[in-house]
Amino acid sequence: MTDYNHYTIAFYNIENLFDTVDDVHTNDDDFLPYSAKRWTDKRYQKKLRKLGQVISQIGNDDVDLPPVIVGLAEVENEKVVSDLIQSKYLKHYDYGIVHYDSSDERGIDVAFIYDKNRFKVLTSEPYTIHLENELGERDFTRDVLLVTGELDGSLVHIIVNHWSSRREGVLETEYKRLAGAEVVNSIIAQLQNTYSNPQVIVMGDFNDNPDNNSVLRIEQTSSLYNPFKTLWTEERGSQAHYSEWNLFDQILFSVNFFDANDSPLDFKKANIFDSKFLTQYHGKYKGEPFRTYVGKRYKGGYSDHFPVYIEVKQKS
Numbered sequence: 001m002t003d004y005n006h007y008t009i010a011f012y013n014i015e016n017l018f019d020t021v022d023d024v025h026t027n028d029d030d031f032l033p034y035s036a037k038r039w040t041d042k043r044y045q046k047k048l049r050k051l052g053q054v055i056s057q058i059g060n061d062d063v064d065l066p067p068v069i070v071g072l073a074e075v076e077n078e079k080v081v082s083d084l085i086q087s088k089y090l091k092h093y094d095y096g097i098v099h100y101d102s103s104d105e106r107g108i109d110v111a112f113i114y115d116k117n118r119f120k121v122l123t124s125e126p127y128t129i130h131l132e133n134e135l136g137e138r139d140f141t142r143d144v145l146l147v148t149g150e151l152d153g154s155l156v157h158i159i160v161n162h163w164s165s166r167r168e169g170v171l172e173t174e175y176k177r178l179a180g181a182e183v184v185n186s187i188i189a190q191l192q193n194t195y196s197n198p199q200v201i202v203m204g205d206f207n208d209n210p211d212n213n214s215v216l217r218i219e220q221t222s223s224l225y226n227p228f229k230t231l232w233t234e235e236r237g238s239q240a241h242y243s244e245w246n247l248f249d250q251i252l253f254s255v256n257f258f259d260a261n262d263s264p265l266d267f268k269k270a271n272i273f274d275s276k277f278l279t280q281y282h283g284k285y286k287g288e289p290f291r292t293y294v295g296k297r298y299k300g301g302y303s304d305h306f307p308v309y310i311e312v313k314q315k316s
Contacts, residue, residue, distance in 0.1 A: 005314035006152065007118070008059035010273070011203040011251055012160070013073040014051050015292050015303035017080045020044055028076060042238075043300075049293055051303050052089035058079070059309045062065070066308060068091055068118045071160035077101065080113045086140045093265035096235075098147050100126040103140040110145050110204070121149045127187060128178050131164070132198045141176065144183050152314055153173045154199070154264040157191050159184055161204025161213065163234025169254040172296065177207060181221075188222040188254075199263065200224070200254040205305065207248050215250065219285045224252040225271035227310065238272055238306045240288040247272075249308045255313070268311040277304055 019032035020041050031039040035274065056066045075081050078099040085095040096119060098112040114121065128142035133139045145160040164176035184202055191198045200226060208214045210229045219226050228250040237245030249272075259269045279287050280301075290301030 005152075006063050006268075007068045007096045007202065007308050007312050007314070008063045008201075009069045009158075009251065009309050010055070010058045010067040010309035010313065011071040011205075011249055012051075012055065012058075012072075012174035013205040013249060013303060013305035014072050014084075014307065015079070017047065017051070017084065018044075018071075019078040019083075020225075023076070023107055026076075027105055028107050030296075031076075032251075037293060037298065042311045043298065046300065047287050047302075048084055048087040049089065051084060052087035054094075054273070054278065054302055054307060055084075056089040056305050057275070059271070059311060062269070062311060063117075066090070068115045069158060070307075071145075072112050072113065072160065073160075073205045074108045074163040075099070075111045076107055078111070081113065096121065098145065100124075100143060100145065102126065102143040103128070103141050108142065108162075110162050111143055112145060112147050112158065112160055114147075114149070119149050119151050122155075123146060123148045123195070126222070127183050129163075129176075129183050131176055131179055131209065139176075140165055141180075143288050144180065144187065146187055151265070152219055154314070156265070157195075157198055159187055159200065159204075161206060161221045163204065163206050165207050170301045174213065175213075176218065176256070179215040180206070181217040184218045185214070185221045188218075197256055199256060199265065201251060201310075202223075202253065203251040203308075205249050210250060215252075219252060225255050225257070225267075226250060226252045227267070228308065229268065229294065231272055236272065236274070238289075238308055240285070241305060243288075244263070251308055251310050253310070265312045266315055268313055270310045271308070273307040273309060274292055278306060310315055 131139040163180040175236040232247035238249040291304040
């Protein structure tokens, strides 16, 4: 019997969900039919089906329904998100979309999909992370997305992130992720000035682990709880780099979720959705996420990240 008071809330970096149309305003040249990656409509449709299959199953060991909320990273535009929620495994669910185009140089954004029967969007807003390179020139990255809404009548604020990568080195790029943390802290401070004891969920691909400075800064400054600290081990994470596990994908939330008197929602558990079908079955990278591409080589998998999720329950 389905428990409609039991929810899954998820985050998923879906590895470069681009359409096959050239956008002259962004650097999407890798994901075109005649590029070196040969990103064809057939491959695009296959990826949509695979991602929809994953999202429909996140957390279904405990909850019979797909997630009521999913934050997404690495989407090109609203069209690809619309195609995703209309794909084979998701089209029977009534998902809505929140998306804004950012100034990211590759043209990838974060997005937010939600079950329109359970969640009502009240307001949404993108926040820019202002970065400069060593020459003092503007360095554009993904926006931070704030969505405020009602989850079956309970007011919640969800902040979706995809912070800057470590490609040029962990220490060399740390200031970029710390800048992302400052934007999140400023958003939460603004919420605390506007609402009484707001319930806040912060999710994303932080490109940092639970023990890195940027994630610790939002946890400590904004009084958040990070259940993913205890899930990250040498054998388990959401993304692997040279066979070392990282847990860049995390969901944190305000500590008032534990308040027996004030909170209508109760936190139950957190987990990484790393079912075997999402993994490489053989070879050197066995057990790691089954990717769509490795470099320019097409593998036909899901994503280079596993989804992560939390379960919450409406108090009766």
